[in-house]
Amino acid sequence: MPNIMSILYASGNESKLNELTLHRTTASLPFGGRYRLIDFTLSNLVNSGITSIGIITRSNYSSLMDHIRMGRDWDLNRKNSGIAVFPPFVLNTSREIYKGKIEALYTVLDFLKRAKEEYVVISNCNIAANIDFEDVYKKHIEKEADITILCKEGKTTTSRRIVLNKDTDNIIRDMYISESSSSDEKLISLNIYMIKKSLLISLVERSYARGYLDFEKDILFKMVDQNKIYAYEVPGYAAIVDDIKTYYGESMKLLNFDVREQLFGKENKIYTKVKDSVPTIYQANAKVKNSLIADGCIINGTVENSILFRNVRIEEGAVVKNSIIMESGVVQKDASLQYAITDKDVTISESRNISGFITYPIVIVKGKTV
């Protein structure tokens, strides 16, 4: 049993995810055909033996509560520890919902202090990866690090990403924020940190008292010179979902066999809410190529290079290419859909023709009929 607990932020980057996070947190964004983004982080923690988990929410969190319930699907309905969801907490001093991660952590100090574990994993919920936190912990201790930052080689985007510069010993020498996209591969922070709980508590208390808000800028950046910050590169596939373009791009990578092997690896399974759907039925006119398809679908049309979530119906003569169709979507007879992301419960009516572009996939909002 590792000596680690975890605090997750359910929100983040909602403004850049536009329509997809109108009704939900980033954590509950559907991803990979049958999952929500938070499933990856929760499963990684549970698979690494970390079962004391607090989730800090900010807004629109009912979809998240509905998804997680008591945490049973991740084996987190425990007598000891388990899952705790924190609705937004109004601080007495400011009379407002927290601004920034430091205030957010300040609102859960009691939870942190009460927990018996000595180390904490702090993570955003916009990551899809298969991470072994026991290994992270091993390296963290070995390197005698004050903080370990999980990272991977990747490109910067127009969303806020933190670029790390490390020395040959994997100790971080510099870190900065980038908000311009570049095709160069850089070491990008996954915004997942491991830190000793007592250190975290003192950092948060000190920073809060001085009115600091930003965990990265106001705490991490200032630590680079005095403290040992270790860069742990996550092996294999790791996706950061921070805008529509990365959501689309990272989803489509799942059509690659190796990526699926790395993400859904045979030993460390990814768990999600069980819905008891029936297996998918391919009817007489189904033509499906290079697609990822969840349970409960009924397919009688053409589907190529696409991802279908649960209970999607593709009617006769319908053509779906390079698209993502979320739960309970219907593409009616002879309709066609290209480079589109349709949210839950979207219906594309008979013979409609909808097309986005690879660099600008069209998003159709939850529950709409086109």
Add this chain to the structure above:
Amino acid sequence: MLSKKECVAMLLAGGQGTRLGVLTQEVAKPAVPFGGKYRIIDFPLSNAVNSGINTIGILTQYQPFELNQYIGNGQPWDLDRLNGGAFILPPYQKAKSGEWYKGTANAIYQNINFIDRFNPEYVLILSGDHIYKMDYSLMLKSHKENNADCTIAVINVPLEEASRFGIMNTDENNKIYEFEEKPQNPKSTKASMGIYVFTWEKLRAYLIRDEENKNSSNDFGKNVIPMMLAENQNMYAYEFNGYWKDVGTISSLWEANMDVLYPECGINLNDPKWKIYSRNMAEPPHYSGPDSQICNSIISEGCNVNGKITNSIIFTGTDVETAAEISDSIIMPGAVIKEGARISHAIIGWNAVIGENCIIGTRQKAPVKGQWPIAVVGPKYKLEAGSILKAGEMIGGNQNA
């Protein structure tokens, strides 16, 4: 003292199912996979839960490990209850004796104490070898309305097949006056489905008497029901009109799976009002590759499919490689079908590996009496590349088991 339950269900899940050959060599029949992501036992369990019965004793005896693990704490069926829930009941050692379950009635007899703990009015006896969706609460209601001591679910079968079943002869009110086991000249077409509701007090007394009779084989159909009938107990037939299929043989197991492909047969699993629950395997969505051609088939989660599949059911976590062809077949969980293998009219057991270019279930010119002989490859069996398995043949299994 546990609080009282109106009705307790007892599910007979200890049968070996010898007619399923290699498929039930290491697991009990109710644990055999069905319909892409289910096991046979999911049907009676889901039916019971959907009917509002949440105290279920599951009587196991033959090869129980797989079944025990599958049922676990009963959570997938919503049977992890504070009061009631799922209970696995293997035979156990008692003060004076300890023995295997000798027959269906003896299995219940040995668990009288278990049932008494819930102090039920009624006991529902189920078996773990049928595929059907049935609301037991309606049967229970009819039992109460008739003020019956025993109600037996029956289904109308074609007259020419009636001699294969236990047949109930009833009056116009469905009151049973005669029971004939596999009659040569059946007088009715009402076949027993092996589902009984008993008033517990009555059944309890009969089980004790049946046990005292040293010549009895302690079976409901052979002993208890005839004895109750002979003593003029109030016994009724409850007619069931839906889909019901015994999956005790290879061909009936194959047929029932094929029926799932055609919901118009009556077994629509995609019914939000009557879901069939099963233990989830936490597999990702299935992937259909660039060379896949799939029609009239069911594909479950975790599969990687890149071959040609028609009229088939592909269970959870199966790999079908390029240029493999599968038609009219059932591929059970975790099987691997290598490149160029051709499979038709077959059941491939779980985790079996079918080597490159194997041919299984050679095609025949015309079906014999509308039935194809089904080829079977046993669970975990590795069929070497290029092997041929003829229609109706069975391979695999442990000779020493």
